[in-house]
Amino acid sequence: MKSIISIVKCQDYDQQRVFQATKKALDLIGGINSFIKPQSKVLVKPNLLLAIEPETAVDTHPEVVRAVVKLLKEIQCHIYLGDGPNVWGNQIENLEGVYRRSGMKQICDEEGVELVNFDKRRWRKKFPLTTWLDHCDYLVSVPKFKTHSFTVFSGAIKNLFGLVCGTYKTELHKQYFKREDFSKMLVDILEEVKPALTVIDGIISLEGDGPGTSGKPRHTGLLFAGQDCVALDSILSVIMGLKADEILTTKEAAKRGLGISDIKAIELKGERLENVIQRLFKLPATSLKYRIPQPVVELAKKLIKYYPCVERDNCTKCASCIKACPTKAISMQKKGIAFNYKKCIACFCCQEACSNAAIKTKKSILAKIIGL
Ligand code: SF4
Ligand code: SF4
Incomplete structure (x- = not known):
């Protein structure tokens, strides 16, 4: 298996610049048509954690989501946008707050995209996953590049946790309370639900005690695209100063053959990796004992x-x-x-x-x- 990942610079969230950078990131890996058939139904899943403004860098920035949506519209896809954020339960009013304050509602209104709730579930293996996965032909994941006090960082694989419906996420934290077991559980979800494409918002990332408001926004000026979540996460870990196999989800997923974690075996397009490594990227306080x-x-x-x-x-x-x-x-x-x-x-x-x-x-x- 060969993995092609692109890294593209993008200095800020200006709508045109983000669109051009996202288009370039996808063109470098073969274009959106290589991953998604025209006129198909696509679930776009950003990483929405809290009802909070985009400047905090806690949620995926709406302009990156808009750029992905526009590219899917160019090939006449029917798009559904949603996430199962940290609103604890099926409290629709809270979910509406997340969609509104994160900017997703505005994007959906302006781009004519259907904003959906993950309120219906189907058990797949041991997880109640949103039925929008059944309804759609493809999943396009749009994570945020950020640190995470429990899993060290949150990228392509961790973003899939939001596909688990409602309060069951809390149940999984209780059940898999060891970091090793939790990481394996995340890889189980990846094994069950492989995104057709992942575009990662690393324009303003989050360092320190992420993934919420205890983390600190950091300008990293990058967008990433690829199909292989393992390769994407491997690249992110190197950029933040870690080795790919120091991240348990990456190590486990590579062991199961779900993607490539060997940096030398990943075909990189766009920016050279050594030019985008972040100096003194602040990891979560909890991560150090694993190093x-x-x-x-x-x-x-x-x-x-x-x-x-x-x-x-x-x-x-x-x-x-x-x-x-x-x-x-x-x-x-x-x-x-x-x-x-x-x-x-x-x-x-x-x-x-x-x-x-x-x-x-x-x-x-x-x-x-x-x-x-
Ligand atoms: S860190 Fe401790 S107190 Fe906080 S949510 Fe987990 S179990 Fe509860
Ligand atoms: S620490 Fe205070 S502000 Fe933060 S969630 Fe708990 S009660 Fe709310």
Whole structure:
């Protein structure tokens, strides 16, 4: 299997520039016709985490989604756009807020695209996935390039988690609470649902304690396109200063033959990889223990720990984190939210669900002492 991935520079979210850059990224890998048959039904899935403005870089930027939509319209596709964001349950009013504030509603209105809810599910293997996958001929995934406190980063493979309907995502966090198991579960979804095409928004990416508001936007000025999610994620990990096989989803997916993780075996088009590697890209605080030698981790794993903690000045007591916690480890007290660390599985769903950057990462004493 040969994987062709393109990397194209794009300095900002100007509508014309994003369209030209996205078109170039697709032309470099053979053009949209190589992946999608004209006049087909296509589900476009951005990464929408919160009801929040595009400037925060938490959700895929609407102009990248618009560019993909326009290219699909050029080949007369019928387009459905949707995601299963972090609204915890089938609270349609919250979902509408996500679509409106992320800019997706406006794009759909302006481009004549149907905005859909993932409210109907069909069990596929062990996952209740949106039935829009059945309705459509193709899935086009449009992730955001960002860090992730639990999986280190979120790119092509992680974006597919949003295809799981409603609150079952919380259930999966509880069931697969170890990072290794959670990563394998994400690869199970990839195995079940292979996108025909993935276009990644890395124009403004998110570094630090992503994928939510605790991360920090960083101008990376790049767009990526390809069919192979493993190859795309491998390229992203190198750009952020990691090795491809340091990311568990990439390693597992490559092991199962779902794509190529060997950078030398990936055919790169557009920018040269060495020219776009980001210097001092800030990883999530939780990721560092995975980068020290495994024997050291084994010796110290009970002592090197990361927990969520609240920054009370930023907390509005909205309770989103309480709803998001799969183990009910958070409660509302008089002074605000409180954590029960005996119940906490360090999944950082609470950090992900907080729109106010009020949940930070706390390190155990040993992690602090040895500088992790
Ligand atoms: S920490 Fe964030 S999500 Fe939790 S109650 Fe405070 S503002 Fe809301
Ligand atoms: S408190 Fe936060 S990190 Fe701990 S289990 Fe709940 S959501 Fe996960």
